[in-house]
Amino acid sequence: MIKPELLAPAGNFETLHAAFLHGADAVFLGMGTLNLRAYSENFSVDDLPEIMRIAGEYSGKVYLVLNTMPNDDQIIEVEQFLIQLANSPIKPSAMIVSDPGVIRLCGKIVPEIELHLSTQTGTFNSESLKFWAEQGITRVVLPREFSLEQIAHSVSQEICEIEVFVHGAMCVSVSGRCLMGAYISGRHPNHGECSQPCRFSYDIVARDGAGNLMPDKGFSVEEENGTAYIFNSKDLNTLEIIPQLIETGVHSLKIEGRNKSVHYVSSVIKAYRAAIDGYFEKGDSYVLPESYRTELELLDHRPYTTGFVGGDAQMQSVSFAKEKSKIRVVGVVKEVLPNCVAVVDVKNPFKTEELLSILPANAKVAPYNLAFTEIVDLSGNRMNTAITNRVVCVKNSSENKLKVGDMIRRVIG
Ligand code: SF4
Structure with missing residues (x-):
């Protein structure tokens, strides 16, 4: 059985260090604005020697996220970044990409760096896996919409390595297919700028007989506590089904959250490290100490769900806002x-x-x-x-x- 890698988010040096210290095998991080966390601190190419030095202390890997969907103006920026990376003596372990143009540029400018395909691309079947493998992709991050059986099936095809999300925020829409942020606030999700309008509370506005909107005739959509979050997705938490996930043979288990605090990342990584190691050391007889479950409950989070992976049909939380960290x-x-x-x-x-x-x-x-x-x-x-x-x-x-x-x-x- 493959022991899957535990992959942590890192938004800054402090989190990067803490993630490895608490048991991550690898971290993923963004550079500049060329990734889907445009508003997180992010790193620069000049930081690479220090990033790789810290990773080396823990024999860890570093994946650089370059999963924006650039237009022709922005692709120039991507090209310049890749040239800078090619000139750097220190390279990351792999890059996470999603746009075919970016993949082509990576192949031309930094062919020696492995490429992982972002969940944003939406790889839903084996033929797509084969297509991406033919383009030089060595690992695919599956959409969060996959069940345990679909994950196991993808792994069994042995086309490339498979990575899945196991913890953190989820989108209400199909991975990589949402334009709500661009429509409502002019901030494009596929350029890393999503304003998360799916988390807003909404009202119903009446129309008059001629079909004109009557903004002063609004009705609150109330469910509980005076408001409703009608598109609000719960947060993913698969700690309880880590054994089943390991048994799919999946290569990497990924924690979402490059904007999260050092404490959040430390706490979540520690819990998943214990679950993975415990199952490998003791198999079915392993019982996860209650303190790890409690840790995740005490953190800042929306109500938890095992999502599509765990077959939970109740993934939207219409009546709960986010719970504050305790x-x-x-x-x-x-x-x-x-x-x-x-x-x-x-x-x-x-x-x-x-x-x-x-x-x-x-x-x-x-x-x-x-x-x-x-x-x-x-x-x-x-x-x-x-x-x-x-x-x-x-x-x-x-x-x-x-x-x-x-x-x-x-x-x-
Ligand atoms: S608006 Fe919500 S569902 Fe759409 S991309 Fe942003 S976070 Fe995801």
């Missing part, structure tokens, strides 16, 4: 000293004896709770409360399990 990061461990003492960079205030939740930087350790018996400043003065943007030393009474990079969190509510 976790606040209050500190990050910078150094560990003898006698159960750790040096902490304080992000939000926390008190002695307060029960806090630790997200360990070690990918193999599950989240756990801990209270500090003592907080002192760097001059050795005792404090009841650690203050934001200070560095403090914390002590706990039992054996100190804290490690550099561990996140200290408060669970709210």
